[in-house]
Amino acid sequence: MGIEATVAGDSAPKDVRTVLSGADIDRVLTRIAHEIIEANKGTTDLVLMGIPSRGFPLAQRLAERIAAAEPGIDPVAMTGQLDVTMYRDDLRHSTTRTPVPTRLPEGGIDGKVVVLVDDVLYSGRTIRAALDALADLGRPRIVRLAVLVDRGHRELPIRADHVGKNLPTATSEKVRVHLSETDGAGNNEVVIEARA
Numbered sequence: 001m002g003i004e005a006t007v008a009g010d011s012a013p014k015d016v017r018t019v020l021s022g023a024d025i026d027r028v029l030t031r032i033a034h035e036i037i038e039a040n041k042g043t044t045d046l047v048l049m050g051i052p053s054r055g056f057p058l059a060q061r062l063a064e065r066i067a068a069a070e071p072g073i074d075p076v077a078m079t080g081q082l083d084v085t086m087y088r089d090d091l092r093h094s095t096t097r098t099p100v101p102t103r104l105p106e107g108g109i110d111g112k113v114v115v116l117v118d119d120v121l122y123s124g125r126t127i128r129a130a131l132d133a134l135a136d137l138g139r140p141r142i143v144r145l146a147v148l149v150d151r152g153h154r155e156l157p158i159r160a161d162h163v164g165k166n167l168p169t170a171t172s173e174k175v176r177v178h179l180s181e182t183d184g185a186g187n188n189e190v191v192i193e194a195r196a
């Protein structure tokens, strides 16, 4: 079911379809948290690195669920933020991007199982940049990838290990993820926008 809406900053009408509600996002993150524990056979050496903007709050939410399932784990200590701005291959072509700080978890990433966390996987170029950024920070034992949405259209040989929802999309569409941490209280959903 589509609704017509005007998106802030763009006067063109868009068909906006909700594909994940806030409750759906909660369920999906709980499932991914358990998948991560299972793939790692526990939480030893586990580190979650969220990619700004929305990968970081998603990493925090996953860490809270992992800690709830494995008592004794400190969700803050296992979570970091990885800025990829200076590693992007489209720096010269895209609009200005402001770097945000990279924050390593207190134990660093050397020898760790690092799970990169992002909201949307599309061309794969952000994750390619993230792998380069990580390599400059240390040498993880394993790097895995968790994304809330995989919308296809990869341009590089990159795949996610943990996917919240596979969403077949047209290249003309946009997937927008709204999270209360970045988009305002109570704003939790994933929508597909298409030109109406």
Ligand SMILES: O=P(O)(O)OC[C@H]1O[C@H](OP(=O)(O)OP(=O)(O)O)[C@H](O)[C@@H]1O
Pocket (backbone or CB within 6 Å): 051, 052, 053, 054, 055, 118, 119, 120, 121, 122, 123, 124, 125, 126, 127
């Ligand atoms: O697979 P890709 O083609 O690289 O696309 C996926 C990336 O695009 C979006 O980030 P964006 O660059 O729009 O920045 P934002 O997270 O700050 O919105 C999204 O959050 C992913 O990081």
Ligand SMILES: O=c1cc[nH]c(=O)[nH]1
Pocket (backbone or CB within 6 Å): 120, 122, 151, 173, 174, 175, 176, 177
């Ligand atoms: O549709 C898209 C494509 C890349 N990144 C997004 O957040 N949405």
